[in-house]
Amino acid sequence: MSGPLDTTETGGETHDGVADALAALLPEWLPTQRWFAGKDRDITAVRALSCTTVTEGDPLLLHLVVEVEQDGRLEPYQLLVGSRRAEVPDVAASATIGEVDGATYYEASGDADLTAALLDRMVDGALVDGLLFETEPGAELTAGLRAHPITTEQSNTSLVYGSQYILKLFRKLSPGLNKDLRLHRALREVGSQHIAEPLGSISGTLDGEPTTIGMLQRFMPDAVDGWVMASTSVRDLMADPSVSPEDLGGDFAGEASRLGRAVADVHADLRAALGTEDADAAELERTVTVMLERLDRVADDVPELVPHVPGLRAAFDAMRHHEVPVQMQSIHGDLHLGQVLRTLSGWLILDFEGEPAASVAERSRLRSALRDVAGMLRSFDYAAQQLLVGGPDDPVLADVAMRWARRNRDAFCDGYAEVAGTDPRDAAVLLRALELDKAVYEVAYEHANRPDWLSVPLASIERLMTEGPS
Ligand SMILES: Nc1ncnc2c1ncn2[C@@H]1O[C@H](COP(=O)(O)OP(=O)(O)O)[C@@H](O)[C@H]1O
Ligand SMILES: [Mg+2]
Structure with missing residues (x-):
């Protein structure tokens, strides 16, 4: 499943500067996010490791991996960042990171107009500038569904697509195949009846290793x-x-x-x-x-x-x-x-x-x-x-x-x-x-x-x- 992935290259040339400008805003913003696991120490610096343009235009969807430096600790996190020049919807207003070059940048997991692209890329099996969107063997997915984030979560961010699928984005990243995905795959292989079927994944590269950043599973609306x-x-x-x-x-x-x-x-x-x-x-x-x-x-x-x-x-x-x-x-x-x-x-x-x-x-x-x-x-x-x-x-x-x-x-x-x-x-x-x-x-x-x-x-x-x- 590895390909010529390298998220250390930045995305569309036009957004290089944006990634750095956003990174400069993040020391203030990250501690306000529930999923940010480093609230115990001050942030000394945030650096952009990669910036991928998932959807070009206005609104724009960027996938950003940043490295957060704190006293004695260096940890990578991923962010979905939306940007709009014209009208900023309410959902974006409450998640604003800041303004860069006249556009508003915001945490995009609540923006259904943007997050739909993640599922669509997966259905396409797309490789977008180092981000690989894949479906699991045998999984037949429906594209074009809108998503909303679930609100009960603490440490990650999950998006529910049309009450059919749930996409978990792992916030704090670690190089390599994520254990959640690895065990889900192993359990599916042996026919386990007690898991939500894994349907797809998103991966990039961290420290030179193919790295899981998201996992799609069947969603159980009545559970x-x-x-x-x-x-x-x-x-x-x-x-x-x-x-x-x-x-x-x-x-x-x-x-x-x-x-x-x-x-x-x-x-x-x-x-x-x-x-x-x-x-x-x-x-x-x-x-x-x-x-x-x-x-x-x-x-x-x-x-x-x-x-x-x-x-x-x-x-x-x-x-x-x-x-x-x-x-x-x-x-x-x-x-x-x-x-x-x-x-x-x-x-x-x-x-x-x-x-x-x-x-x-x-x-x-x-x-x-x-x-x-x-x-x-x-x-x-x-x-x-x-x-x-x-x-x-x-x-x-x-x-x-x-x-x-x-x-x-x-x-x-x-x-x-x-x-x-x-x-x-x-x-x-x-x-x-x-x-x-x-x-x-x-x-x-x-x-x-x-x-x-x-x-x-x-x-x-x-x-x-x-x-x-x-
Ligand atoms: N397949 C699913 N169907 C229905 N709800 C789900 C499913 N997967 C997760 N959830 C809901 O999302 C919550 C968080 O999912 P979980 O995988 O535990 O993520 P986290 O790593 O953020 O804790 C669960 O407690 C559950 O309420
Ligand atoms: Mg959990």
């Missing part, structure tokens, strides 16, 4: 987010705490169990498609070391974690006694209820890019499938406790949250065990350590971003400490 479904169920139960979860109309346990089966299916499919490796004692030791280092770092920043450090250390140390080898495989890496969709025919798993904070090399490493299980178990705790955040202490509601989480965590593991043939809870020491490691990560995240929520991972750590490995 419901797992987080939304779970939250509704918790809310129902909290509205009438006297009802036990199993008697509740909105009980989620059946879905949680089906979700467990779907995740186990996906894990088996990933093993079939991409193989496994055995981790020996030395590898396990490295994992323990990484967990202990993270614990120390987070405890330095968050005093509330300090009382739990001895218990957490003991939980991580205990992993050293786990039976080796441990089977490693490609996993999702960032599995939670917001990454799964309930469709009419069952659960789909989305977004295989992996843990946002980890490096690409780190994300692509083979890992224990239990990490994904741990991620989902943490998510049940979050779903249960979210409604308590910021409210007064209410032991009745706290008890409801605990019961809901326990019931659904168990149902998820039951479903997983039915398909996998082994129960994740049997690897209690490992599963507990992985859950606690995730909770430590959450403590750091909440401390930095949503201090009100710190109580959620801390309460879970406390619970896991009291319960001990089952």
Whole structure:
């Protein structure tokens, strides 16, 4: 799929200067964007790496890759930039980057007159000045659909074309084939029933490597987010705490169990498609070391974690006694209820890019499938406790949250065990350590971003400490 691509060459000659002028405006503008991941440090410089003219004329659509320099960090991001000389539509007004040579330049993902071109180029299999638009083998796409951006996203930007397709543009780029696309392709090859079919991709070149910048998938217009479904169920139960979860109309346990089966299916499919490796004692030791280092770092920043450090250390140390080898495989890496969709025919798993904070090399490493299980178990705790955040202490509601989480965590593991043939809870020491490691990560995240929520991972750590490995 690689061609003579080189996005380091700038696009149409007329826009060379524009790219540099835009780059000069971006240090002010980037931090206002939700998807910009570098809000923790000042931007010292932004440089244009490439500028491709996707649609010439007025309005104009440019694809821009910029390198953002911050203290000790250099990261590439992609932007869709529209430009208009005449009338600027409302959508553009709220996304304005600035004026260059009498034209208004703006973030173009909300401009349906411009974004339609991306799908059309894909249908054509176009190579536009180093950007390669491709369809996946066998995919038959309809051109000419208008797009709107979905509003729920945090770290990337996705455009929905006529409720048929969804195009995800990866905002922060890393050289090479994107893990989300790689795993989707692998899962499609083995016939997975639990993914939204990959239909196309866009790639350019970064650091001399063909690099994924976008992925098109089938869109499921009737699907419901797992987080939304779970939250509704918790809310129902909290509205009438006297009802036990199993008697509740909105009980989620059946879905949680089906979700467990779907995740186990996906894990088996990933093993079939991409193989496994055995981790020996030395590898396990490295994992323990990484967990202990993270614990120390987070405890330095968050005093509330300090009382739990001895218990957490003991939980991580205990992993050293786990039976080796441990089977490693490609996993999702960032599995939670917001990454799964309930469709009419069952659960789909989305977004295989992996843990946002980890490096690409780190994300692509083979890992224990239990990490994904741990991620989902943490998510049940979050779903249960979210409604308590910021409210007064209410032991009745706290008890409801605990019961809901326990019931659904168990149902998820039951479903997983039915398909996998082994129960994740049997690897209690490992599963507990992985859950606690995730909770430590959450403590750091909440401390930095949503201090009100710190109580959620801390309460879970406390619970896991009291319960001990089952
Ligand atoms: N195929 C799809 N059908 C319907 N909705 C989808 C589909 N893919 C993604 N979404 C919606 O878009 C959101 C973000 O997608 P995701 O792949 O997780 O992107 P991100 O990397 O930005 O998190 C999902 O949580 C879901 O609500
Ligand atoms: Mg996601």
